[in-house]
Amino acid sequence: MTKSNLIVWDEARFEVGIEDIDNQHRKLVGYVNNLSLAVNSHLEESHLSALFMELYNYIKLHFKTEEIYFCTLNSDDCLLHELQHKHFIEELDRIIALNEFKKNAREVLFSLTDWLVHHIQVEDKKFITQNQHQSLI
Ligand SMILES: [Fe+2]
Known part of the structure; x- marks a missing residue:
């Protein structure tokens, strides 16, 4: 089984241009890769569960950060984005x-992983691109 990372961080693919959010996304990718390496290494169940819960808790923290920031940009679009986060949690x-x-x-x-990658690359990027653009008008 491969020991390579499940997600390769690529600025062009992942960065949304907001430093705090990009740093958290990078950290999130790190948690996913740690979990992936642990799964591929067939570590014991308690270790895998602990890593899974670490990722889960970080996802919740990250979503809160995004929601606070996104709601300052556009409260209507923010509600839809919050709903996407809520359903995933x-x-x-x-x-x-x-x-x-x-x-x-x-x-x-x-x-x-599939949900997170899509969410960052499509939903987060779309939100920031559209709403930062609107705030300049
Ligand atoms: Fe998001």
Whole structure:
């Protein structure tokens, strides 16, 4: 099994141009890669669960940061963005409640990575591009 990172940080692909948010996204990618390496190394279940919870807690902290910043730019669009975050956290809560990560770590890891990468590259970037542009008009 590969020991390479699941997500390769690429400024052009990931950076949204807001330093604090970019730093948190970079850190988030680090948590995903740590978890991926641990899954591929078949570490014991308690270790994998601890890394999964670390990622989960960091995602929640990061979403709060984004929501505070985004709501200063556009309160209407912010509500939709908050809803996207809320639904993802609810999905992670469901995964935790049903022990799904313990049952199928790779599938859960790939699924949450797919959501996060899409969210950063499309939703976060779109929000900032549109709303920073509007605030200049
Ligand atoms: Fe977001």
